[in-house]
Amino acid sequence: MKKIVSYVLSLLMISSLFFTVSCGAQEEEIFDVPFDVELEVDLTGLHFIWGSEWDQEICPSRDFSIVGDKIHKRFDDLKAKYGCTMEVVHWEDGSARTLQELAAGMNSIDFLDSHASAGGIQLYRANLLVALEDIPNIDLSDEKFGVPRFVQYGVFDGKRYGFYHYAWEFPPEYHGVLMFNTDLLHSIGINTPHEYKENNDWTWANFKEYLLSIQDAARNAGYGDDFVPYISGNSYAADAIGFMFANGLQMINSNGNGNYSFGFDCPEGFATVEFLKDLYDNGLYAQKGTGVFVIDQMSAMMSHETYWATHYYEKSTSQNYLPAQDYEYGLVGFPYGPNGNENSVSGYVHHGRRLNWVLNSSGKELSEIGLVMDYVFSALDDSEGWYGYFRDQIFYTKEDHENYVYMLENVNFNYGNLYLEKGYDTWTSGISAAILGNKSVSEVFSSSGSAIDEAIKKNVTWTFEELE
Secondary structure, three states: OOOOOOOOOHHHHHHHHHEEEEEEOOEEEEOOOOOOOOOOOOOOEEEEEEEEEEHHHOOOOOOOOOOHHHHHHHHHHHHHHHHHEEEEOOOOOOHHHHHHHHHHOOOOEEEEEEEHHHHHHHHHHHOOOOOHHOOOOOOOOHHHHOOHHHHHEEOOOOOEEEOOOOOOOOOOOOEOEEEEEEHHHHHOOOOOOOHHHOOOOHHHHHHHHHHHHHHHHHHHHHOOOHHHEEEEEOOOOHHHHHHHHOOOOEEEEEEOOEEEEOOOOOHHHHHHHHHHHHHOOOOEEEOOOOHHHHHOOOOOEEEEEOOOHHHHOEEEEEEEEOOOOOOOOOEOOOOOOOOOOOOOOEEEEEOOEEEEEEEOOOOOOOOHHHHHHHHHHHOOOOOHHHHHHHHHHHOOOOOHHHHHHHHHOOOOOHHHHHHHHHHHHHHHHHHEEEEEEEOOOOHHHHHHHHHHHHHHOOOOOOOOHHHO
């Protein structure tokens, strides 16, 4: 389908290279063929479709937002440059609709925005995805497709399939961060975590003392017994995973010979659960709804996914995210444990987050898809993407911005039940029970360890460090 508009001159150049013209006894070599002819690609008539359940988030209607207008301009410029068109359409999160249309003999969409656990893995198993390394005209080392550690959850069997529109003004999301209410802390005379982190005092031992000081100050300020210094907005197990990373552990260990093991099943992993249990037993930590922290302000800190600190929506009962509130807040990683250090990163990605996937059944050539990807997903006009947007409009301090970026670029990977299967679900439910005091820590690991080890042997064939 690719059409070359300018004449291809390579054969002419080769044949003329040694051709000479005689004029009496004198010879003249002819080297006047231009070598710098630029080939123009014409994709007129091709229509590229990007499906997403969040189509209005990715590409709002014209004149609705500045970012939306920039995206529409990019699509207009694509048509001017290559002659083809592109649109974002509403599409379900998952694989069902794509599979149904293919079964009916229809060509599929070109790109799908979907959670890895909902669409990416199913389409991969159905052999319907294109490995990004097989697409010409794109450079996977270019950050516009996502930094390597962040897109780990788009890697299947050692090949990368998922990419993120990383240069646009859409925030990448990961788990394992602490958000704190700056105004509340200052109102009761407590410093923010940034000051501890700046002095390299953001450790487990200091964290417990910090929460105790918040608890005492809040009670003296009249907040009452319902106030909890630190809440989990998601789950105890989700926090435990972040704290294990902050304690210097990796979820999967490799001995370098292709043998892998569960990296949390060790004394340092046990100590992590005991640490959180101690916080819970002292009334410093509890799992509660996000509204307790965001709306009621009956907690000073909350651990959750980063989108609670970065997604802006108008204040309403259904969109209670921090940027819509009228108080200052901040973001920091988990304090590090005795087996970790100040560089240990608590943030992690998992298969429950979104990426973009390239389908192999749209009827277009990979070279055409690559040209469009390279052009469309470059930074929008006069924009620093999410990086500048967060710095200028979302985060209150440079420390918040620096913490977010550092964790993103060094983020860990939670292999989850996609790789660890039912053993992972048994383990996570057991972790929650252990923090609540309903199970012993050793019982949790012994009841799930064998199943996880078997799943690792079957499913884990690589680690990120081996891909670097």
